[in-house]
Amino acid sequence: MGPDLDTLATALYVRIDDLLADEPWLAPRRPEVGFAPMLSDAELVTLAVISALLGFDNESQFVRYAHAHLRPWFPYLPERAGFNKRLRAAAAMIAGVMGRLARECDSWHDDIWLADSTPVECGRSRATQQRSGLAGWAQYGYCASHSRWFWGLRLHLVATPAGLPVAFALADAKADERDVCADMIAAAGIARAGQTLIADKGYRSTDFETGLNSTGITLIRPATRSETPRPGAALLRPLRQIIESINWTLKGQLTLERHNARTRPGVAARVGTRLLALTAAIWHNQTTHRPGPPRTLTPYDH
Secondary structure, eight states, X not given: OOHHHHHHHHHHHHHHHHHHHHOGGGSOOOOOOSSOOSSOHHHHHHHHHXXXXXXXXXXXXXXXXXXXXXXXXXXXXXXXXXXXXXXXXXHHHHHHHHHHHHXXXXXXXXXXXXXXXXXXXXXXXXXXXXXXXXXXXXXXXXXXXXXXXXXXXXXXXXXXXXXOEEEXXXXXXXXXXXXXXXXXXXXXXXXXTTEEEEOOGGGOOHHHHHHHHHXXXXXXXXXXXXXOOOTTHHHHHHHHHHHHHHHHIIIIISOGGGOOOOSHHHHHHXXXXXXXXXXXXXXXXXXXXXXXXXXXXXXGOO
């Protein structure tokens, strides 16, 4: 690992270890067998974040890399099957840690949120779709921004302009963006008066906007041809480009669509790991006052 990634991984491990000590219910439940796992939960999550930041989309390759290069930091490293099994069981812990880290970032208090959804392809061949454990959840959907059909899920994301994820959800490809957005804001308990949510035309709905207004959130979106001009139009173009850039970071640098998961716990853990990697980078950049954009991953991807 490079020195910057080494520093981030060390700080992240210490913070996760403290979080799990203070809030042990975040960790997966395990039977009382009289001894602790040889790889701690904090080490497991730190390893997963390192894998995402280094761009690994194959667990076998990452485990080989870890055995060759990460022994000084991790005295015990499992084989691929053990790592995969532990990671699949850690999806809820990963989401919990991400939420705690996000609240420690300066940008958590930003008054502007950006909402969007992006495809998470889960397979292409007919045989893959039939044998995948995601069958029945993953569906065919259309991505207008890329003019393509895909089989899989959609990642729905609410983020700050700095790129910090504040709420996310995985839903089938045909789920209504407005319903999912409203549900995940409510489930996360993050609505606050004076907040502004910027979204695209797909979020047009009187019921959706009324529900947001009742919690103190103002929706800014493009007006359709049949509507009168809406307030906040000047903010749309630059901020809509930011959410597209966040999606590109997840897909390009963090290999979101190359997750290779075939089960629900697997896809939840692997998508969550990539979101946690982005959150951890922003958390480290902001808490250490690193110059440059908070969302930059360049110091950590080598």
